Amino acid sequence: MSKFENLGLQESLLAAVSDLGFETPSEVQEKAIPILLEDETDLVALAQTGTGKTAAFGFPLIQKIEVASRTTQGLILSPTRELCLQITNEMQLYSKYEKGMNIVAIYGGASITEQAKQIKRGAQIVVATPGRMKDMIRRGIVDITKIDYCILDEADEMLNMGFYEDIKDILSNTPKEKSTWLFSATMPKEVATIAKKFMHSPQEITVGAKNSGASTVQHEYYVVSGRDRYPALKRLADANPGIFSVVFCRTKRDTQKVAEKLIEDGYNAGALHGDLSQNQRDLVMNAFRKKQIQMLVATDVAARGIDVDDITHVINYQLPDEIETYTHRSGRTGRAGKSGISMVIVTRSELRKINAIERKIKQDFLEKKIPSGIEICEIQLYHLANNIKDTKVNEEIDGYLPAINDVLNGIDRDELIKKIVSVEFTRFYNYYSKTRDLNSGDGNRERGGKGERGEMPKDGSVRYFINVGERDGYDWMSLKDFLRDNLGLEKDDLYKVDTKDSFSFFNTDAQFTPLILETFSDFKVDGRFINVEVSKNPGGNRGGGRNGGGRRRDRDRKRSGGRRDRNSSFKGGKSGSKKSKGKRNSGFY
Template identity: 60%
Template sequence: MTNFENLGLSQDLLKAIQQMGFESPSEVQQQAIPVLLQEETDLVALAQTGTGKTAAFGFPLIQQIDLGKKKTQGLILSPTRELCLQITNEIEKYSQFIGGMKTVAIYGGASISDQERQINRGAHIIVATPGRMKDMISRRMIDITEIDVCVLDEADEMLNMGFYEDIQDILKNTPKDRKTWLFSATMPKEVAQIAKDFMKTPQEITVGRKNVSTKNVSHEYFLVGGRDRYPALKRLVDVNPDIYAAVFCRTKRDTQKVAEKLIEDGYSAAALHGDLSQQQRDLVMKSFRNKQVQMLVATDVAARGIDVDDITHVINYQLPDEIETYTHRSGRTGRAGKTGKSLVIVTKGELRKIKQIEKIIGQKFVEDEIPTGDEICKKQLFYLAGKIATNEASKDIDTFLPQLEEQLAELSKEDLIKKFFSVEFDRFNSYYKKQNELRTPSASEKDFQGKGRADFGNENRFFINLGRKDGLDWMQLKDFLKEALDFGRDDVGKVDVMDTFSFFNVDKSKTDTVLEILNNLELNGRKVSVEITEKKSKGGGRGRGDRNRSRSGSGGGHRKGKPSGFKSGQKNNSKSKSFARRRAKNS
């Protein structure tokens, strides 16, 4: 078996490795470290998150630093502040027995002048996010003209986040003879392009197949109706009492909303997304690492800094827009040789994405049923029993033991067990007795997102006076409608966005709700106006008449800024008027 002593590492590094409890190198470390120590070469290393990539480039980089020179000799670029800080922390641990080694983190959201002072005091290695690094270079606060090595960590994610030009500008300020080490979980064409543009005949190391998920992670999906995502999430959490999870949402707004709902329902949860300040994000991550927070609800961008070995589950509350991102999500669990589960909550219209992901990760998903209330209550009950059986009793209770025995003397063993467990068990039991079981949609049911429901007989098509000039695309408008109406994601369909107005479909049973709520809203100081479109006697098919009207622009076919052929959904609507009066009274 290969060990760290066989890789050519210095005694100071081996001492740190022993101190940190590393036993044997991972596959990417076995392959990368000897190459980077022995050869003057560029390198492309492809390995999944959680396989030890930081040590794979960190150990060789540290060993090649000349402590006699104060200049910056190594630059590590990473996509996010969290990952930047994580790498810096790891590099400092690796070099703990190397006197005089200085590593500085450079990232946005912190004082740029403080970071400049740290650099001026000497920094052998700089770990930076591309945006802040480019900013400091342009202000002449930093000099990387003599670096020996540039590491591009999580290269695929940096490119997904739009940092290609920043990386290009940064590398222009580095020596042409520098070594470039690129580490990535996946190999999309953009990563191949950066290797072509900025590297000289790089060696390539691949751990497993490209873009393939680790075998330590199992993948399951749960099919639900559009409005059942959150109830499904609660059940998945409740049926796993010892869960320590990362929950992924697609947008910052959904991330915050799901976290708030979980907290309201008594769960230990926190949100991590780009709208939080750096201090807030640091506090959230600290709480999660210390297990004061059981569930971290995050966006994909914010989650790049999650490097925690003990995560038991990844829950995909929503699938990512970019299918390849799923690999990064699932890589948050099953780390350091441990097993983990990646669970996906999907609607019927998203099933095609499951098939696409299976091809990318090289593994099959297992379809599972959302647990019933009885299953959850049983799991919680026996989990509690197990905790009690294995818990070491506190000696502090001995003082009160005689009084407790006296107070409970009349209870039989059976009554005592019943009463004791009822204290904790009843809250689950009473809650799930009141809840309907979540039903898996049948094959005959069609999803708004899919090709089904070509017949809009059970839906109304609505006009709304918001469009591209309000800064909305179809996805943003759909999110706005979903949140305003408190609808599930699939309750709003067939969204078509024009310049100054848009169309969308909603089930007829929800018509009053749509008209009553939306016509009492404003967006950016502008009053929202919603009406039901008139049906065409001919032409049919997915709003063909709507598209014909939209081509006329703001000129022909419009009256007072609205397309012709519309009637107000508010006229003669007594329910709408009474709702408006109630709303005014309560506001």
């Protein structure tokens, strides 16, 4: 039995829920849907982007609409064309069994004549951007004087974009006795003003702490000099071979400049800013959704309404002026229950802003170091080896094998492997082997004498390599839980957890090293040895540890079971990482 059945939804909507594969309602859906179905009430719902707000207001709205009437009964306002279209598409899926339901999208950049025709045919629900909606009201194309429900979605984003006057004008054309539902990630004073002016004793629900960040997002900051922002960005991309990210800049000029430099350096990047035509915006966004672009460089305004669930990283190339804007940026990742990482590149003079953001979002930032060139070479080397291992063999090559064997005759196995890997590795090594350290001095802030996240001293920190990663179903959250559960450590005893495609790194205080090495000396999960080694390089390089992984496995295979086989549930936080379909934007592929 689906929990959606306990929320009061009618059978036709439950059938749509089943078709969509929804099983358990999100927290905002569980809280909002019963209230909106049971009462004719105003509602203020505060929840982060990506928590399922469209279904939270969409299902109740559809159930309350009188389908037999062609009068416009519901109005949904959203900040951008992209979000407007997305809401419309989702609402149409929700209402697939509501015969006669007509939901129309109204937005700029498209034919107003065609949109007018759709409205004239009868639209019970209109989804609109404020600017185009105001224009159509002025032309007498849309009549919202008889609506029963008005929904303001991403209200804080609409107000941040300067739509305050437009929203006031639109709402002044609606009846006073309607129900108004306001959904927002944060509650700045402008949103509170709208609620006070146009709503009557609204009920309020909050998912998480008010104005807080999503718990699925890890926040990191990297301290560099101002001139090293771009090299730092490049290294962060190279240190995360599977990156699929949005890079935020403050100005259109910087956005275009950074995107062009990334493209020149061989990355699959694109720019999204206000100087682009609507057609250009659509092309960039379509390429990003298909992962043909893996690093989307955007301004805050242009990125409003981006709704892509698989974004792995948000990179703040520059911090925004408003803390609420940072909340929206970081909310682009860690969506739909998945984990994500929000990285901030800052100078020492900007560290006070990190403290201010922490207080606002009620989460701590991890201070991290920009990876060294050698560390990046190591990560990329493992990534390349893993790709070679997983490459599907093209059987058509069989006919060429005799000639290839003649060419490679006399080269032993180890030498051949080194040559194959060197084809790509040498290019990377030549670039990074002599590069300098980009980290700007001591980025530590005052934290009551404690180190990173206020949890561990820096002195005596040990870095470890572990041979599991994202393709094993782990992200930084679930790997941290796996290690904590098997080691019996507290949450704060493990930190700097970095998951890559097929391996990961983590840190503990030096006092835990004997426990970790002993625990993983003969540790199996589903018949596979889990290898943990001390890294020679504290920044993340894999060290030889106390023994080589290959030698240890050979030794273990010869054992007759003298030591007990430790087993554990080999299950990460994800059902398996989604591999990018597009060309790798950096490193080896």
